[in-house]
Amino acid sequence: MAYALIAVGYSLVFGILRLINFSHGSVYAFGAHIALLFVGFQFGVIPAVLLSIVFTGLLGVAIDKTALAPLRKKNSIPIAALITTIGISNIIQNLLMIFFGSEKKAFPAFFDFGMVNLGIAKVNSTQIVMCVVSLILLAALMLLVNKTKIGLAMRATEQNAKAASLMGINVNFVIGFTFFLGGASAAIAGSLISGYYQIVYPGMGFMAGLKAFAAAVLGGIGSLPGSVLGGLVVGVSESLAATFLGSTYRDSMAFIILIIVLIFKPTGFFGKKTITKV
Amino acid sequence: MLKVEGLHTYYGNIRALKGIDMEIQQGEIVTLIGSNGAGKTTTLNSIAGIVRSAKGSITFEGKSIVGMPAHSMVKMGISLAPEGREVFPALTVEENLRLGAYIKNDKGQISAAFDRVYTLFPRLKERIRQQAGTLSGGEQQMLAIGRALMNEPKLLLLDEPSLGLAPNIVLMIFDLIQDINKQGVTILLVEQNANMALSVAHRAYVLEIGKISMQGKASDLANDPRVRQAYLGLA
Numbered sequence: 001m002a003y004a005l006i007a008v009g010y011s012l013v014f015g016i017l018r019l020i021n022f023s024h025g026s027v028y029a030f031g032a033h034i035a036l037l038f039v040g041f042q043f044g045v046i047p048a049v050l051l052s053i054v055f056t057g058l059l060g061v062a063i064d065k066t067a068l069a070p071l072r073k074k075n076s077i078p079i080a081a082l083i084t085t086i087g088i089s090n091i092i093q094n095l096l097m098i099f100f101g102s103e104k105k106a107f108p109a110f111f112d113f114g115m116v117n118l119g120i121a122k123v124n125s126t127q128i129v130m131c132v133v134s135l136i137l138l139a140a141l142m143l144l145v146n147k148t149k150i151g152l153a154m155r156a157t158e159q160n161a162k163a164a165s166l167m168g169i170n171v172n173f174v175i176g177f178t179f180f181l182g183g184a185s186a187a188i189a190g191s192l193i194s195g196y197y198q199i200v201y202p203g204m205g206f207m208a209g210l211k212a213f214a215a216a217v218l219g220g221i222g223s224l225p226g227s228v229l230g231g232l233v234v235g236v237s238e239s240l241a242a243t244f245l246g247s248t249y250r251d252s253m254a255f256i257i258l259i260i261v262l263i264f265k266p267t268g269f270f271g272k273k274t275i276t277k278v
Numbered sequence: 279m280l281k282v283e284g285l286h287t288y289y290g291n292i293r294a295l296k297g298i299d300m301e302i303q304q305g306e307i308v309t310l311i312g313s314n315g316a317g318k319t320t321t322l323n324s325i326a327g328i329v330r331s332a333k334g335s336i337t338f339e340g341k342s343i344v345g346m347p348a349h350s351m352v353k354m355g356i357s358l359a360p361e362g363r364e365v366f367p368a369l370t371v372e373e374n375l376r377l378g379a380y381i382k383n384d385k386g387q388i389s390a391a392f393d394r395v396y397t398l399f400p401r402l403k404e405r406i407r408q409q410a411g412t413l414s415g416g417e418q419q420m421l422a423i424g425r426a427l428m429n430e431p432k433l434l435l436l437d438e439p440s441l442g443l444a445p446n447i448v449l450m451i452f453d454l455i456q457d458i459n460k461q462g463v464t465i466l467l468v469e470q471n472a473n474m475a476l477s478v479a480h481r482a483y484v485l486e487i488g489k490i491s492m493q494g495k496a497s498d499l500a501n502d503p504r505v506r507q508a509y510l511g512l513a
Contacts, residue, residue, distance in 0.1 A: 149380070152376065152377060153380065155369060156366050160364055164377070165349045166326065166348055169377070169380055170349045
């Protein structure tokens with residue numbers, strides 16, 4: 001479920017901009033650090049997470065406004081934006097090292113009510129919370145995209161940004177808003193996952209981000225339910241691989257599945273084929 | 279209502295518009311005709327704020343609108359149905375129209391706008407839940423015009439509404455353009471089909487490689503030997 005939470009952020013931004021935001025892993029690490037910072041100020045865990053959501057969302061907006069919006073204005077090639085996000089990822093990661101130190105820091109466990117017996121298996125309560133939060137986040141985002149006015153504007157911008165501006169939609173605002181949502185979801189993921197592993201460090205977003213990206217592609221990038229399902233598949237197959245093949249193979253699982261899926265179903269589970277009629 | 283003076287627009291180093299002057303009065307249908315590459319679409323896109331002009335002024339109802347972004351133009355009351363229709367293909371007809379009224383928040387106003395568009399284009403009403411990308415070319419053109427009408431514009435800019443349509447559909451679209459005009463919407467029509475455009479318009483401008491070469495009453499231009507030879511295919 002951890003990957004599902006991060007994968008949603010990839011899908012959100014990709015769904016609007018057709019851009020893979022490789023800085024998302026670092027944004028996730030940023031969210032975890034900000035939550036830790038406010039926990040350190042004795043704000044309590046829930047307010048700390050809420051503050052982290054706001055600040056990380058604003059970080060998403062800042063990334064868009066400072067680095068990506070100027071590229072859009074110049075009509076630069078898509079690969080330029082992609083490489084830019086990799087650069088941003090490094091900047092964020094290094095800033096985190098400067099301000100928080102590169103060592104691993106303890107994060108308080110929360111929502112930890114011990115093990116819960118589900119009959120066939122015992123599950124850690126934090127995992128249940130993560131699962132529930134992922135589903136709530138998914139439902140909330142889907143409602144927002146499919147049922148609200150700003151969601152309609154997001155879908156219109158995705159399909160044709162020029163036509164959207166002719167409708168009176170401020171396209172830059174819609175894109176900024178999408179980055180805010182992406183950042184906010186990264187903060188939720190960062191806080192919850194750190195609460196589970198009880199550890200936070202600047203490089204935490206690298207592997208997690210790559211695997212979540214694999215999960216998003218697996219589910220059909222751009223599709224929100226797809227990214228949650230993809231996250232589940234990646235997570236479960238990792239655990240299975242660790243158990244049956246040994247933990248050395250654990251990290252490779254996400255990518256093995258990704259390669260297999262790309263060969264047989266390039267659009268992923270829920271990917272849409274777009275038809276353009278001339 | 280709309281006044282364009284000395285408008286210059288560049289694409290990189292290429293001068294697309296070399297000083298356009300034109301004026302549109304309230305209630306008129308004005309057409310801008312010319313051959314491929316003359317700058318017709320560029321003129322409309324400059325007015326609608328999609329491309330930025332380097333020099334010149336555009337005033338709408340006495341206010342300068344040059345340099346304003348496209349989404350603000352809509353709030354001023356200028357609406358463009360772009361060349362090639364540009365409907366949102368994966369959204370339904372209803373969602374496309376709802377987006378046309380994006381700047382409106384009043385539910386009553388929005389449903390009145392829906393009624394008006396459905397009365398003009400009953401075909402769209404039959405296809406409310408259909409994805410816009412699956413409509414025929416003529417229906418997509420109706421949707422593009424209907425969508426542009428949803429925000430109740432004062433000035434409607436139409437770019438090549440006849441493009442790629444069967445002759446009987448073209449006739450129907452031009453009838454509707456006149457109906458829309460009779461409802462009080464001022465129209466600036468860009469067309470390659472000069473014959474049709476001159477038959478519905480009150481006044482016309484002829485555009486040649488970025489400059490206005492002729493202007494006058496549409497009926498006069500339709501009888502002008504130069505226009506007849508160059509644009510109407512008549513000797």
